[in-house]
Amino acid sequence: MAAEQHLLALPASLSPDDLDALSELSIILAKVRNGLQASNGMASVSGATHGEASTQGQQLSFKDVPGATDGLKHKLQQARAQVRLLPDMDRSIEEQNREIQNLESRIEKQRTLLESLRDGGLKFGKEDAAAMDDKMEM
DSSP states (O other): OOOOOOTTSOOTTOOHHHHOOHHHHHHHHHHHHHHHHHHHTOOOOSOOOTTTGGGTTOOOOGGGHHHHTHHHHHHHHHHHHHHHTSTTTTSOHHHHHHHHHHHHHHHHHHHHHHHHHHHHHHHHHHHHHHHHHHHHHO
């Protein structure tokens, strides 16, 4: 039996890693910074931050940035195309807001109905208990 995928789950072809551009961009920028520091003759700062450990010693000049970001560009284009395929991406914000208002209205009606059912049940329970007390007194 195959597990049913949740309606709001990401499609199998789109992973959170496909949407993560910051990690890749920070690695590229760290390499550019290393290249700038090397060209200026500055020594590398000893306190490396998380993510910089993998770029230590790797350098990138400004002219190499377009080539280094090609993979990132393609990754973002693919992610953008996948996001467009998600359900309801063609709906306007106004349509979504109207649906939200309708759903909130339904929820309020359901809450009101549940409260009246609860109150009716409590009243019925009290009446039933009172009737039982009356029968016991006889």
